[in-house]
Amino acid sequence: MRNLLPFRSASAPASTVAALAAVTAAVAVSAGIATAPAAFTTAAPAVDSAVDSTVTNDGQSVSYQGLTVRVPAVGEGVQAAAQSTSGDISLTVTRGADGKVVVKTDAHTHDEDGEHADEHADEESAAQAATASSARPSAAKTCTDKAYALAGWKLPSFKWYYNPAGAPASVRSTAASAISAGTSALVKTCGQKSIRLAPSYAGQTSAGVQVGKAGNCTGNDGRNVIGWRAGSGRWLGMTCTYFKTINGKKTVTGTDTALNTQYKFFTATKNCTNAYDLQSVVLHERGHSLGLNHVSQSAHASAVMTPALSACSVGKRTLGLGDYKGLAATYGVR
Ligand SMILES: [Zn+2]
Incomplete structure (x- = not known):
């Protein structure tokens, strides 16, 4: 569990305090609250507490390493989670019934998990062509490692849509079924009972994925959409999840989940060159939507909810036991 640090600590830079005063004012105004200024706290990321200073806000939105979300209404919250080739970052902003705005950040990078460098193929090393591998990192532990972490929310009825606009030609005809497979993989693994969860595909939609190119959560129309974006950030998949108490x-x-067309995706199991398995990316992003947080890359390499995904790997198309346990703890089994 991360430590919650008071944001207005003595070590907070003056500029940060000024910016926080701005967000406090905006929060009070937008909610019509004239009293009780909102406290603004942030959590240190798992490893590097210095990263706190990279959280910024303009009074209405909060940003962290390229992710941006709006300050939510009282009793609501939002998480932006981006899976990249070099790890994964997330930004969660919650506003309690008392008006307090709490920011949590989470960052996992290559550097933190350097011992697993073999899992982190770099998309920029174009010369390093690889072939798809079904070998799962630490495959022997897939059905024995029980570790999981919960975000604390629940998605009671997962009805989802697919917006095919902008799908890369290489996966245009196969993407819908790979996304369905990645979503269905939430329900069962390792010979366990089915999780009491029935994701239902509601079909294609022209409704937009409410994720901006730069990695910002742009709004919540209440419809769960997955689709494509020519993202400008270094993320493969990004999910914005809104919750309410x-x-x-x-x-x-x-x-909503966006898949970044600046990267190559594949859906087959062979002839892969520096591409990422669509089903695996979707399963990981769905994990965020349904309430799973990351587990340590180095300690729990076989889990779907580790931060990194290597190019051409198809070894994480199904849940590890820990991922399953987390969902089972949240939704029950049947
Ligand atoms: Zn993630």
């Missing part, structure tokens, strides 16, 4: 429980009100 209902009867004391964080309940997802909308979750």
Whole structure:
């Protein structure tokens, strides 16, 4: 568990404090609250606490390493989670019933998990062509490692849409079924009982994926859409999840996932060159939507919810036991 640090600590730079005063004011105004200024706290990322200083806000939005979300309404929250080739980052902003805005960040990079360099193929090394491998990192532990981490929310009914606009030619005809497969893979693994979760594909839509090119969460229309973006950031897949506290429980009100066409994807199991398995990316992003947080790359390499995905690997198309346990703890089994 990360430490919650008071944002207005003595070590906070003056500029940060000024910016936070701005967000406090904006929060109070937008909610019509004249009293009780919102406290603004942030959590240190798992490893590098210095990264705190990279959280910024303009009074209405909060940004962290290229991710941007709007300050949510009272009792609501939003998470932006981006899976990249070099790890994974997330930004979660929650606003309690008392108006307090809490920011949590999470960053995992190559450097932190350097011992698993073999899992981190670099898309920029074009010369390093690889062939698809079904070998799962630490495959022997896939059905024994029980580790998981929960974000704390639940998506009661996962009805989702696919927007095919902008799909790369290489996967245009196969993407819908790979995305379906990645979503269906949430339900079962390792010979366990099925999770009490019935994702339902509602078909194609022209409704937009509410994820901006730069990695910003642009809004919540209440429709769960997955689709494509020519993203400008270094992310393969990015998910924005909105939640609201209902009867004391964080309940997802909308979750969208964008897949970045600046990277190559594949859906088959061979002839891969520096491309990423669509089904694996989708399964990981769905994990975020449904309430899973990351587990350590180095300690739990066989889990889907580790930060990194290597090029051409198809070894994470199904949940590890820990991923399953996390979902089972949240949704139950049947
Ligand atoms: Zn992730």
